[in-house]
Amino acid sequence: MLEELPKSYLGELPRSIIEEVEEVAKERRLSEEKKERLIEEVKKSYLKGKFEPGETVGIIAAQSISEPATQMTMRTYHFAGSAGIKVTYGLPRLIEIFDAKREPETPVMTIFLKKRFNSRKRAKKIAEEIVEKKIFDVIRRISMNLSEGSIEIEPLNPKRIGTIIKAIKEKMRDITVRVKAKKVIIIPKGKVSIGELRKIRERIIETRVSGISGIASVVIRMEGEEWIINTIGSNLEEVLKIEEVDETRTITNNIHEMARVFGIEAARNLIINEALKTLQEQGLDVDIRHVMLVGDIMTVSGSIKPIGRYGVAGAKTSILARAAFEETIKHLVRASVRNEVDNFQGIFENVMVGQVIPSGTGMFDLVAKFEE
Amino acid sequence: MTEIFLDGRYIGSTNEPEKLVNDIREKRRNGLISNQINVAFHPNQDEIKILSDSGRARRPLIIVKEGKPKLTQEHIDKLRRGEIKWDDLIKNGIIEYLDAEEEENSYIALKVEDLISEHTHLELDPSIILGLSASFIPYPEFNRGDRVNYGAKMIGQSIGLFATNYQSRVDTKSNIMVYPQVPLVQTHAHKIINYERHPNGTNVVVAIACFEGYNMQDAIVINANSIQRGLFWTYMFRTYEAEQRRYMGGQEDIIGIPEPGVRGYAGEDTYKHLPEDGIVNPETRVNSDDVLIGRVSPLRFLGTMDQFITGIENIRETSVRLRHGDSGIVDRVFLTETVDGTKLVKVVVRDLKISEIGDKLASRHGQKGVIGLIVPQEDMPFTQDGIVPDIIFNPHGIPSRMTMGQLLEIMAGKVAALSGKQIYSPAFNPTSEKEIRNLLEAYGFRNDGKETMYDGRTGKKFEAQIFIGNCFYQKLDHLVSNKIHARSRGPVTLLTKQPTEGRSKEGGLRLGEMEKDCLIAHGAALALKERFDSDKTTIPVCSECGLVAINDRIKNRKYCPVCKESKITDVEISYAFKLMLDELKSMLIYPKMVLREE
Structure with a gap:
């Protein structure tokens, strides 16, 4: 107290x-x-x-992030040939975050387990359960019998033939499935051409047998006292349905998914954490408040807006500032059609016409009241 | 079946590609078919390519059989005695030329020692892996790779004697060194390309030491007396040309002194050094913006009828002037004709460039620097023999760059200067460090190249021994006198009224987008406004319709062409913005300015 x-x-x-x-x-x-x-x-x-009134926090944040980021360019793409999980690092990842890409290049999840379920055995079991397995992963051979117009599948483990048939039947209609000499034989109903048969083959290969869709591979890891599951591929909704998973800590690196599942505040925190992590991985020390400002700006409206012409920069109030940035003609024409007014309250439009900018020392006006 | 292509055309196929290819090669080596034919077998594509066309880059290699080069000591001795020639080696199948395609089938050894039975060819010399510029660097294998690369790049920028007929050439811009020298430490390449006929630098005495901080960060301290004796003097030649063009309608340019009254006439003084023909005489001293060739041209873009009026009003002055910021002496004047038969005048102006603070010098090891201080000889340090260095090079340039080749060159250069004989140290086959140290000792010097030195100003002995020797230095084509530029006020462009860009146009230095952001970040609003004031204008604006109004200066009246009688306010605005408003209007967008009382 x-x-x-x-x-x-x-x-x-x-x-x-x-x-x-x-x-x-x-x-x-x-x-x-x-x-x-x-x-x-x-x-x-x-x-x-504290910042003083009239301080241009946005430009300072932009400079504070972008100056070290120029150093980053030279040091990225040095992972060629390295083994193990490859996650997007450095500048490409930073761009990905600020552009608010729908899907990160390498979607990654960090799954935490509830205290009482935390053991190596349990973690391993969950890991095995969630990893997505496709028909392609569980068969030895798939071949097309063109004379009969059928597809033959030879499973790796003959005991799992049942699950394979179940998965195929679930996904595909218009086929009949038979088992013959430990092989699954699929015959499409009606007459199909070779081209169509080939397409069917592709679809069968891609059919999911078990696991959660989107999760390509899984690694379990000991961190402190806990077992943590790292995945490549992300599917937060499905993973949270698992009983053992601690839904208060489990995260993904997909900003949009985070916003959809946990809300905009979680997305804001994710933007800040991911951007800061990416910078720090490269040995760049950027004050968290600059990154926080970026996170705030990207999420104030309640949805995620990228930094760029379709997001933050495109939402500027001034027509001239928008026209000076990108897509000049689009903005000018739209403004003229809608009879828009530019109030010259921003910085860029005042620089353009050669007036004193309304920030810093130019922020303040003197208002005097005269006696009658 | 392996398909066979001759110069890209399909000519047949074979079941025994290896045998065919070997047969062709064997016959070529025996002189049964032309030695200019190359053949390659690509097992992956399963095709044989036979090439005989022109324009392929080919290079000579020594043929190797069972791990033994066909070229023997016997051949070399015979070559020395002049009994056989290069062509004989090719005829006898000892040396053959390979192109890029056949190289793919070969396994080439770099050195004789490396040879194993799988090798098919041997390089003539290991240093052949270097290009032309890089093969001028002595001891390159003692330097870090990137330094050799930088060194090779800078050799290309060095000023020397690029052509011995420069007196009769009219290159747009060329540089000639006044007293060039052949390096004391050479490579084979110097011999091969006849380097003595076009050297590109000078041997200087280099001391590796500090001097009052004037050689920090790669700067170079140079001896003033050495410069006075002609060290690193260069001439810059620049060619100016004027053509006496003919135009449609029988009009043409006239080369001569423009008459007063012609449009753009610059006054009598401007043309006073021109002789009657309007072309400057050789050996005339000329300065920035002086007229070299007087010329007048008929005005273009006239109406159809105006074209036939040939009065003096329709003639414009188009004289050729010396570049802004340049000066010099007229060296040569050429009078000739173009292919169209019009008169062509070329004037070559020469300018002596004596080394000054800011000129760029470089050794051959990627060690470049600008002159930081010019010191009178009496103030320079000296050795006990009275040797004064020409250049003082900062020791901090060595450890991080690891240019050991430069140190070896300095030591080898010292030996060469003492013995009066050049030292050959080509790549991978140098005069050894041990040998040089022994020679230095034999001449009575320390074997590490260091000497006791004394301060020229106080006469006191330096506590440290200083590494001193001879090194080959080049003057690079980045001279301050060609780059120096400053402006306070000056010309502006016609369209935007903003300052011009570039040194030749006496332009301003741009405060760019990111620099602007810095001023904003500091909140320096008024400093920012001042910086962007260069094109500010005051324009009358109608407060009713918000468009630019008219200021009639004759009647001293301001009015709006749209609203006629209305209130007009003067507004201070950047001219570029006014232009943008005009452009918007041309696109049928009505930009209305709403004015607020200040």
Whole structure:
């Protein structure tokens, strides 16, 4: 609990800072008077650290992220030939995040298990269950018998013939399935050409036998005291249905999926964490507040907007600023058709016409009231 | 069946591709078929390609049989004695030329020592893997690879004697070094390409030391007296040309002194150094923007009838002037004709470029730098023999770049200077470090190339021994005098009223998009406005319709052409924005300016 004196500062300072002050005061056994002096000092430097009115936080954030990112370009694409799970790193990943791509290049999930289910055995079992297996993975051979117009499948494990037939029957209609000498023989109903038969073959290969669709491979890992499952491929909805999975911590790296399943706030946090992680992996130290601003801007509207012409930059209020960025003609024509007004409240449009920009020292006007 | 193609045409097929290919090669080596034919068998594509057409790049290689090169000591001795020639080696199947296609079938050894029985060919010399520029670098195998690459690149930029007939050439721009030298430390390439006839640098005495911080960050301290003696002097030649063109309707340009009254006439003073024919005389001193060739041209873009009026009003001055910022002396004047039979004048201007602070120098090991300070000889350090270095090179340039070749060159250069004989150190086959150290000792010097030196200003001995020797340095074609540029006010472009771009047009230095963002980030709103003020204009705007109004200066009246009588306000705006408004209007978009009282 907070003591009386620091409590009165709650409106001015964040709780975490007040708690830290209190801790120090307790450790050093400071008197009430000294404690007040300390908290006043803390307050001073806290206020000093705040942005002043008229500070262009957006440009500063952009510069703070993009300057180190230029160094990144040179250091990426150095993973050629390396074994193991390849996740998109570095600049390509950063671009992916800020562009809010529908689907990341390498969708990845981190699945946490509930405390009481946390064991190597359990983790391994779940891992095996969720990994997607297609017909292609469980057969030895697939061949087309052109004279009879049928497809023959020879399974790896003859005991699993039943599951294969079940999966195929579920996905495909208009076929008859028979078993002959440990082979599955599929005959399409009616007459089909060789081309169609080939298409059917493709569809059979891609049919899912078990697991959750989209999850290509799984690795289990020990982190601290816990077993964690990492997957390539992402399907949050289905994974959360599993009883053992801790739905409070399990995440994916797909921003849109995160927003759909957990809501926009979760997506915001994901953007911040992923961007910061990507930068830090490359040894670049960017202050979290810059990345937070980007995350905020991308998610304020309630849906995820990319940084770019279809997102944040395209949503600028000024016609001229939009026209100066990209797709000049589109914006000018649209503005003229709709009789739009540019109020010259932004920075770019004022730079264009050669006026003082409304930020920094140009932010303020003097309003004087004259006596009658 | 293997398909056979001759120069890309299908000519037949065979079941025994290997045998066929070997047969052709055997016959070529025996001189039964032309040695210009190359044949390749591609097992993967299952085809044989026989090539005999022109334009293939081919290179000579020594043929190897069972791990033994066909070229023997006997041949080399005979070659030396002049009993046989290169052609004999080819005729006898000792050396053959391969093209890119046949190279695919060969296994080429770099050195004799590397030969194993699978090899089919041997390189003439291991240094052949280097290109022309790189093979001028001595001791390249002692440098890090990228430094050799940089060095080779800079050899291409060096100023030397690129052609001995430069006096009769009219290159648009060329540089000639005044006192070029042949390097003390050479490679085979220097011999092969007749380097003595077109050298590209000078041997200088280099001390590796610091000098008052004026050679930090790759800068070079240079001896003023060495420059006065002609070190790194170069001439820059630039050719200007003017053609006496003929136009439709019988009109033509006239080369001569323009008459007063012609459009664009620049005043009598401008043309006073021109002789009667309007072309400057050789050995005339000319300065920036001086007229070299006086010329007038008929005006273009006239109405149909105006074309036939040939009065003085329809003639424009189009003289050829010296480039802005250049100066020099007229070297040569050429009078000739073009293919169309019109008169053509070429004027070559020469300018002596004496090394100054900011000129770029480089050794052959990718060690480049600009001159940071020119020091009088008496202030330079000297050795006990009284040797004063020409150049002081900063020791910090060595460890991170690891150009050991440069250090070896300096030591070898010292030996060469002492013995009076050039040293040959081509790639992979150099004069060894041990040999050089022994020679240095034999001449009474320390074998590590260091010497005791004294400060020229105080006469005091330096505590450290200083590494000093001779090295080949080049002056690169990046001279400050061709690049220096500054502007406060100056010309603007016609269309946008913004400053021109580029040194030749006396242009401004652009404050770009990202630089603009920095000013914004600092909140320096007024500094930003001032920087972008270069094209500001005051235009009258109608406060009713928001369009640009008219300022009639004769009647001293401002009015709106749309609303006639209405309130007009003067607005300060960038001219580029006014242009954009005009463009919008031309696209039938009505940009209405809503004015607010200040």
